[in-house]
Amino acid sequence: MKSDSNQSANTVGDWAKIALEKHFQTTIQYEEDVLSDRDPEALHQMRVGMRRLRSVAKGFAPALDLPKAARQSQIGQISRSLGSLRDLDVLLETLETDYQDTLPDGEQEEFKRALTLLKFERNQAFDAVRETLNSEIYLSFKNSLAEWLNSPSFGQMALLPIQHILPDLLLPAVSELFLHPGWLLGIKTKKGKVKSDNLTETEVQELFAHQGETLHDLRKQVKRVRYQMSLFTKFYGEAYSEYVEDLKEIQEVLGKMQDSVVLAETLSRVLGSALPETLPTLAEKLLENRYLSWLEWQPLHQQYLKPQIRDHLRLELLYPIPSSKSKKAGGKKKKS
Structure with a gap:
C-alpha cells in the first residue's frame, strides 16, 4: 500500500x-x-x-x-x-x-x-x-x-484513523514502564501500601553499588515513553502534556544520578584505581551530588507509585480527542 x-x-x-x-x-x-x-x-x-x-x-x-x-x-x-x-x-x-x-x-x-x-x-x-x-x-x-x-x-x-489506534500504541509502552522493577527500589510496603523509604546517604550508595543499573534502565524506559507520547500531544488535553513534562523531569533527575555513577566509574578506570584513593575530594562530591539527586527523585517517585495517578494516566490515553478541541479539553491531572 x-x-x-x-x-x-x-x-x-x-x-x-x-x-x-x-x-x-x-x-x-x-x-x-x-x-x-x-x-x-x-x-x-x-x-x-x-x-x-x-x-x-x-x-x-x-x-x-x-x-x-x-x-x-x-x-x-x-x-x-x-x-x-x-x-x-x-x-x-x-x-x-x-x-x-x-x-x-x-x-x-x-x-x-x-x-x-x-x-x-x-x-x-x-x-x-x-x-x-x-x-x-x-x-x-x-x-x-x-x-x-x-x-x-x-x-x-x-x-x-490515528485516534482509533492511539490507545493501543501508547498503553503497552506505559504499562511496560509501570511494571519496571526500578520503581521498587528504595521503597517499603506495609499492609499492601507502597511508599518511598527514607534512605540515608550510605544506604543510597549501597543501593547504587548493587542495583544502580536497574535505575539506569528505568531512565531509558522513561525516555522511550516520553518520546513516544510527545508525538501525540495534539490529540490530548492539558493533563496529557503535564504527564509528558513529568516524564522529562523524571528522565533528567535519574540522569543526574547516573551521570555521577558514570563519572566515578570512568575516572577509576582511566586512572587505574578506585576513585577515593586517587581523587578523594571528587569522589566525596560525586556521592553528595548523587544523594541530592536521590532526594530530588523522591517526590516524583512517590507520586508515580500512587495508583490514582497511574489510573488517571491510563484513562487519559484511552480517550484521544480531535486536535481542534485538544486545547479546550482535559483537565489537569490530580496530584493527590
Whole structure:
C-alpha cells in the first residue's frame, strides 16, 4: 500500500511518515557539523534525532514497512556510535566546569592526568563516529529512508484513523514502564501500601553499588515513553502534556544520578584505581551530588507509585480527542 502524500494527516500511516520525516531531517541537518567537530551541540541534536527516529520506528512498527537498512536495529547501531562520543563530551564538560576548580592542589595533578586520558579516548570516539558516518551502513540507512519517505509503504494497519489506534500504541509502552522493577527500589510496603523509604546517604550508595543499573534502565524506559507520547500531544488535553513534562523531569533527575555513577566509574578506570584513593575530594562530591539527586527523585517517585495517578494516566490515553478541541479539553491531572 502506498501513501498519498497530499491527504490530510488523519491515519496511522500519515502520522508515522510525519514523525519519521521530522526526525530524519533533524538528524541529517547536523551531519556536516558533526563531521567537522565544530560544535558539541550538533552532535547532541543528531544523537537525539536518531533516538527519536528509533522510537518512532518502534512505536509505529505494526503499521510500517521500512526497508531493512532503516529499521530499528540499524538506527540503534548508528546511534550508539554517536552516543559514545556524546557521553565523553558531557563527561569532560562536567569535570572541567563543575569540579576542576573545587579540588585541592594535591588532587590537581591526578585530575589533569584523567582529563588527558579522557581527551585521548574522546579523539578515538570521534574517529569511530567519522568512520560510522562514512560507512556503508549509514549511507544505506540515509538513502533507503529518504527513498521510503519519497514513496512510503505501509501495512494495512496504517489505514486506520490515528485516534482509533492511539490507545493501543501508547498503553503497552506505559504499562511496560509501570511494571519496571526500578520503581521498587528504595521503597517499603506495609499492609499492601507502597511508599518511598527514607534512605540515608550510605544506604543510597549501597543501593547504587548493587542495583544502580536497574535505575539506569528505568531512565531509558522513561525516555522511550516520553518520546513516544510527545508525538501525540495534539490529540490530548492539558493533563496529557503535564504527564509528558513529568516524564522529562523524571528522565533528567535519574540522569543526574547516573551521570555521577558514570563519572566515578570512568575516572577509576582511566586512572587505574578506585576513585577515593586517587581523587578523594571528587569522589566525596560525586556521592553528595548523587544523594541530592536521590532526594530530588523522591517526590516524583512517590507520586508515580500512587495508583490514582497511574489510573488517571491510563484513562487519559484511552480517550484521544480531535486536535481542534485538544486545547479546550482535559483537565489537569490530580496530584493527590
